Amino acid sequence: MEYSEKWGSDIDEAVELALKDLKLTREEVEITVLEQPSRGFFGVGKKLAKVRVERIKPAVEEKPEPVKKPEPAKKAETVKKAEPAAKPERKPRNKKSSDNRNKKNKAKAKTVNIALDDVDIDSLQTVEEHEALTFLKDITEKMGLSLDFSAKVGEDLVYLEMSGQDSRTVIGKRGQTLDAIQYLTSLVVNKDSEKYIKVVVDAENYRAKRQRTLEQLANRLAAKVIKTKKQVRLEPMNPYERKVIHATLQKNPDITTRSEGEEPYRRVVIELKK
Secondary structure, eight states: OOEEEEEESSHHHHHHHHHHHHTOOGGGEEEEEEEOOBOOBTTBTOBOEEEEEEEOOOOOOOOOOOOOOOOOOOOOOOOOOOOOOOOOOOOOOOHHHHHHHHHHHHHHHSOOOOOGGGOOGGGSEEESOOHHHHHHHHHHHHTTOOOEEEEEEOSSEEEEEEESTTHHHHHOGGGHHHHHHHHHHHHHHHTTOSSOOEEEEEETTHHHHHHHHHHHHHHHHHHHHHHHOOOEEOOOOOHHHHHHHHHHHTTOTTEEEEEESOTTSOEEEEEEOO
16 A cells, blocks of 8 residues: 555544554655644534655665866956945824724723623614624624524614524533624724724523523522632633622622632632621
8 A cells, every 4th residue: 555545633643543554654654634624613613634644655766967067266246335225214103192092902802791781772773784794694604503693783882683593502601602703793893993882792682591590690609608608709700790790799788799810710709798
């Protein structure tokens, strides 16, 4: 056998399988990558690596060509050194403008998590076309998902709803995929915008359901803290979910809450008031 083509989770695994098939070492073969592996988009559309491993044929010995005598060197011509070109004058940098631009970019880079209580969906206007809709349709199509879309807009808010048979996939574990899509959509909407526009991306009313789940979790854990007299540390959450926990327990006379850690591992601690 002169060559072998194999699939693997990565290139190294595929190569090792082919080497075993040929009973050769890496030094005895030539490796060609036919297909690069891909992790997909948020785990969707993952592809394996494919390689072609071929035995290296022994080289045919060639007769050496006769050595030619070197020609006598020509006298070097005197080259006049060019004078260096004058450097263009730099215009003074507008520090104030630069600082404003940096602040604006930092604001746009934040992951926006908006409480649904702050969104008056009924006051928004339904639209058929919007750059956020175009982006969502494109990105979910590349993920291989089949979904329906609707969009409502206000002065400084865009609310997008997705529904369909692949809704669970686009939500992901505890809404992580949905949050990532919302973040990317927010960047697209605010790319050339003078003022910041809030973006909410929802699927099958997930965000309202998640908010109710968090409220129930907060009350249940608060009762546990009161009973055991021991503090409870929740799993890492995004800013919006931490805000729901804090707000739910804010009026509890026996409980206090605080956040600790650094993003994205920042979490809420529920404990007794001292």
